[in-house]
Amino acid sequence: MHAYRSQTCADLNTDFVGRDVRLAGWVHRVRDHGGVLFIDLRDHFGMTQVICDPDSPVFDQVEKLRAEWCVRIDGTVKARAPELVNAKIPTGEIEVYARDIEVLGQARELPLQVFGDQEYPEETRLKYRYLDLRREKLHDNIVLRSNVVKDLRERMWAQEFNEYQTPIITASSPEGARDFLVPSRLHPGKFYALPQAPQQFKQLIMVSGFDKYFQIAPCFRDEDPRADRSPTDFYQLDLEMSFVEQQDVFDTIQPVIQGCFEKFGGGRPVDSVWPQISYADAALWYGTDKPDLRNPIKMQVVSDHFRGSGFAIFANLLEKDGTQIRAIPAPGGGSRKFCDRMNAFAQKEGLPGMGYIFWRDGENGVEAAGPLAKNIGPERTEAIRQQLGLGKGDAAFFLGGRPSDFERVAGRARVVIGEELGLTDLNRFAFAWIVDFPMYEADEETGKIDFSHNPFSMPQGGREALDGDPLEVLGYQYDLACNGYELVSGAIRNHRPDIMFKAFELAGYGEDEVRKRFGGMVNAFQYGAPPHGGCAAGIDRMVMLLADEQNIREVIMFPMNQRAEDLMMAAPSEPTGDQLRELGLRVLPRED
Template structure:
């Protein structure tokens, strides 16, 4: 028999009854039933119940074991009584009677329990990550990750791609984040960098004549952490192709991503790639307040500035007199209650805005004639109080007709009216025009934000998400994808007026050199992202492969030819020797697995993640270098003030 096991803890069933077996694993749970011990023994594959009583020579030793001891047992497979079968376990029909025990590794008192669903502080979980990883949820997440990567590899090979590895130690390059620098011992005072992405190398692979490249690439960026982003390193499915258009890249990578989500999405609906919309960057910002929209939420924001220009709502009317301002509406189907509107207004205040204006539409019954009589009586002057009955009847009818005119008739005696402070300020004609533009009805609401779009777009996007979630509009059982295209290449600094790159500087401008002779802020790039459920999953571009266009593009952003050649000399020189048109993209593996595992925090799908402060509590990194290491590298550490 094998030194440690004849089967795994998931293998045994009724066909093994009567056999002598050897199992190894961890003590998952111990139950003492007064002279009979029941232990759930767990390994990577599953759980088997073992038992022991006073007749077994192993009983005295087995009484000593505790949770998470690593043990080996020899025993006999027995069938469970019919009433004790556990249908939830593959091994639920049997148990193993222990005759021999060997402790392979005893465990001290545990800082966190593996059995059960107890919650522990993240710092504890990361410090003892090897224990945390024994828990079922983490085991499932890591296996999912492994299977996703294997599926991606197979799908790329099946599409004719070849996997090549690019350097880990390289030169610094701008990818939108800070580099991790590595000091050189052989070249004192000079530094390598860990690659933020294989960007330059994969382009050089295309120049080298290879047609289709991919790799599961580690990338390193010194970034501030977020729930959906690691502060140090991450992995991506990186790919590049020669002689392709933007649509060719979409047609290649979309089935790979869709296939992975169909395979591992747990039955959730996956939109077919041919149905993935292509939305311009500017439209995404307008409609959704973000360039990574969640299309499971049907809400689409609209510009409603004309309805407030010159209106009785002075705040918006005066705002629109300023250049570059507009008013946007967030429709809220089924949100037509003052309580919900007040709650969303408070949300805006928590986001740092003064609030959000709102209008909601409700059903009202037409008042009785007596009510109109009272209204006329209250508003009539002393001269009218003595008028004839006929004149009083006319005033009453005028009041009723005005009441009807200010509302939308729904049925006999039933009307819809706009409510809220905003509605009172701008009047019924404008509120009705807004309602019709937004396609709203009784029981619906709309929220309004104004100013320069960049100042409120992000809050509007978050408000859209909250509204969709709270009103049950967002389809939680779906993966909804969208290509975001037509990214602007440049942006202007509001304070200095200087133009710099807003997005990837290596993207080919749409229109080539001719486009660069126009207003830089109008120049769009062949750059694209794939968004899914509010997350950016893929980013890529058709590359700028012509040296003269590349130098001109950098010149507009204030980078002279000498600086470009100094920083990107390898790429610029390579482009002089017959570079093919090429493009590609990279898909974030960590984020994809996070979505598939239905997790809100990316650290739940990374084997050994850093904490929020980019610290590895388990390995005590970053650590202080020794004096000898510093001398070898000709470095001196300056303590922060």
């Protein structure tokens, strides 16, 4: 017999009754039922109940067992009495009568319990992550992640993509976040960077004549943490294709993502129609470029109904350039109590408030109510109701000003309204491509033009598009949103040096600077670069959605905390003096 086990803790069933077996795993819990001891023995695969009575030769040893001791147990498989069968586990029809035991590893007093559903502070969970990972939900999440990665690989290979690995130590590149820099010992004063993404390398792979590339790629960004983002590193399904247009990329990645969600989504419906929504429309309708389409609410511009109206706040606001009034329909929200609650929500978000109108039964049919309705009169309120398609028992909320000042709050209000009124179908995966991103944006204070998205994207209209107003230039850039999260980001690449130089010139980068920072790619593009494009899907975020988790750290095996610290390994740590001298570095005290 094997030194540690003949079967796993998920293998045994009634076919094994009467057979001697050897199991190994962790003591999940020990129960004493009138002098008869029951051990729930757990390994990676499952759970088996072990029984030990005073007649067992190892009864005294079993009495000493404690939770999370690692043990090897020999015993005989017995059938449980029908009334004692546990239908919740695969091994619930049998138990193992213990005849021999070996303690492979004792456990100290536990800082967190593996058995049960107790809540512990995240700092405790991360410091003792190896114990936390033994808990069923987290353990299942990590196995799910592994299976998702395997599935993505198989789907990419099935579409005749090849998997290639790109360097981890490279040069700094402006991908939209801070680099992690790595000092060079052989070249004092110079630094490598950990790649924010394999962007330049995967484009060079296309120039090198490899038609379809993919990689499960680690990416490193020194970012501020959020619930849906790791502050240091993450993994993405990275892909690139030659001789393609935007739609080709969409047609390639959709069956990969959709198939994965159908396989691992726990039976939840997965939308097969993925609408393409312009960035401008997404901002207008949803207040975000990653809308949750499970929520049917679409915002609308209603400025004309307030121009010259009796509601002076909005009427005066609309006399200023660049302002508008936007309405958020709220079917079923037509009560003063709900309207007041949403107004308080807007105030908590930093706005003065949120105007509202709600409709109820009146003497002449549907009647508008609320302070706004009194100020603008029945004709205007009826026109608003008709435009929004609302009726009795419904409401609408209004925000005004420059869209950039209120859009994000409006988007969050839309989410809250949809959830509180039960309009959002939470048991579903809804996808949308967001397209036609602006290539550039202007700093509100300085007016300086800079890239708003990926700087390596091809502008729509090619070189000629760059001769007009930069803020009017759209790029062949696209994101895939799912349930309110950005899941995929990509672009058709700018493969022509003349267009690239002009695109960077508009953002304040001269040709010399471009050649210095991206010399490898610029030089390569002078030797027959093919049109190419691709995208990258965030694996951590995909698994977070599939596992129905709200925090991305619940699907990462060894995550950092919100301060970008690894509490288990005590990172980051201070370097030794010898290490600094070897690298030619000196650490200066931070100036507060």
